[in-house]
Amino acid sequence: MTVTIKDIAKVAGVSYSTVSKALNNSPLVKEATKRKILKVAEEMGYEPNLAAKQLVRKRTDVIGLMWPTIERIVLATLVTNISKAFENTSYSMILSVDSQETAMETFKKFQVDGMIIFGESNEVSITQDPIPFVVYGVSGKNETSYPIIDANHEASMQKAVKHLYELGHRNITYIGQFDTKDALQLEKVEGYEKAMKQFGLEKYKQIIDSKGLNWFDGYTAVEKVLQNEGQQPTAIIGGSYDISGGIMRALTEKGISIPNDISLVSYDNIPQMATTEVPMTCIGVPVDVLAEEIVHAIIERIESEERVELVKKLSPTLTARESSGPPRIQ
Amino acid sequence: MTVTIKDIAKVAGVSYSTVSKALNNSPLVKEATKRKILKVAEEMGYEPNLAAKQLVRKRTDVIGLMWPTIERIVLATLVTNISKAFENTSYSMILSVDSQETAMETFKKFQVDGMIIFGESNEVSITQDPIPFVVYGVSGKNETSYPIIDANHEASMQKAVKHLYELGHRNITYIGQFDTKDALQLEKVEGYEKAMKQFGLEKYKQIIDSKGLNWFDGYTAVEKVLQNEGQQPTAIIGGSYDISGGIMRALTEKGISIPNDISLVSYDNIPQMATTEVPMTCIGVPVDVLAEEIVHAIIERIESEERVELVKKLSPTLTARESSGPPRIQ
């Protein structure tokens, strides 16, 4: 049989309500009795019953994370980080890999206190719902009814271009996906364009569509760059971790040295960037920071009554590594 | 306020215990009243309270899945399929991406009825535990104390070699990872070796270490194959979906036609195999079957008292597609 507070009460010689208070460290019970009860509980291997607690407290201290696209390494890393970030809180996290509707049902059933939704391309279709939630995604132009954590892709690209510009680069090419509905990707391209304009580099602007976000997409895109007669870039910005990995590989295979011949800067700020063939300079909100912010946001949304800033744009960080350097003197 | 069975009872003009029975479709309540109650419940938007139910029933109808490595596409597909498989059962599934210990804690807290553990390389360290579980992994030589679902990698390789042999191939090379503790991978290599021996092809045996399971690992391994003077294979077996994708790409880039110059068969039987550049012949337990078996196994483990077969070896299926065909006549 499992041990309940009543069992503890019997052994400790107190009432079970006192046990409850002691276990919750209530100031209403004397230190000495607290210690005694805690000791007994420990000895008996007491494990609180979540269901019973939940039944009276009307909350679970659990957050549900909806994760429809399960295959991208960067998102996987983010999920892992979010999970880790919850460890320092009183909440735990469960995951659903189902569709938004099915996931919603599961979370409703579990009566999670809040939800984290990965926005990506698909619009969030939950307007008025009892469960508080936050979205990780793009804030866009039009206002929202729900809170959004925005990694600020535009500012990232701006920083990337700035970094390269200050190193002396002018011929900066962007490789990324843009034949997509994924607002995240589109913002990156726009950010690049704006930044190039800002630094007066419009005539050097070159955007290569990788037609995807994977390793191979970056790998093949390099061909397109090299085929372009005349305007060869001295620096490339890759639109995602995987894309940049492919770019790096392709360049290396062709005997093009990074960063001596071409500098490479990647979007996505994850630890894995440090362990690429050539350690990669990258921009983006560091994934652990991003995770912290998301966790913070949902908890605040749950616990605080105020509904102030709906959109939280985070500041990206540039982490300089070996893949970027000054251009060769021509 | 949320509606409870007492609210429904009041509106329907019956006692709440009758409502409970009606909602559980008990034969103890008249069809007519059942219908009436169900209608009222529907109208009032009743949602059962899992915590209350759990408190009295002592079970959650929830299974926890431990998923330590979230980055491999094949495992991701498997998880998605398992999740789908649960939809036809009375159970739902939650996921944890934490370490085995942390995940265990979460699952204990939730009082899941059972757990699914992805064995992979790491030994399962839960010997005597109150929560029933099954492991997806390799059964190995020594017996276990816990039930294992084994996809039977050896038999897969055997089938792959047989398929190619019967098409007329002799020179069959295996590309996969084997400098690893991952028992799954090692079994594949052993399976290949045994099969080659069985068909008298020992002198053609060639094993290339991909040093990894990813796209790029397969891609680069092709170089090693082609560098080998003399013994050029007419067929290649790739050790995983990603590896084979890389192999396919590398071959195509070098102008080597699949399957005219070289046939390619891949391990891993997932739907994505049909949509590679050249649709891929593959072997392995189809991922939906595998998911079904895993789900079946854990449910049986929970619901049935008998403890019969601990190890369940599944039969792999060969799905022939365009990437394999008879060798060119020399």
Place this chain on the structure above:
DNA sequence: CATAAAAATAACAACGTTGTTATTTTATTT
């Protein structure tokens, strides 16, 4: 048409907590 049997419904005690109220014990004051 009374009566027993069967069917349908109602009543109520669990389940393991929390939080509020009531009671007892201890400390403080006169």
Place this chain on the structure above:
DNA sequence: AAATAAAATAACAACGTTGTTATTTTTATG
């Protein structure tokens, strides 16, 4: 040392279900 205030503990009603037992209603039987 009695009266009172404060501190500590005990008692008990929730929370929303299920399942068992008790009661009422309906149906079958002689």
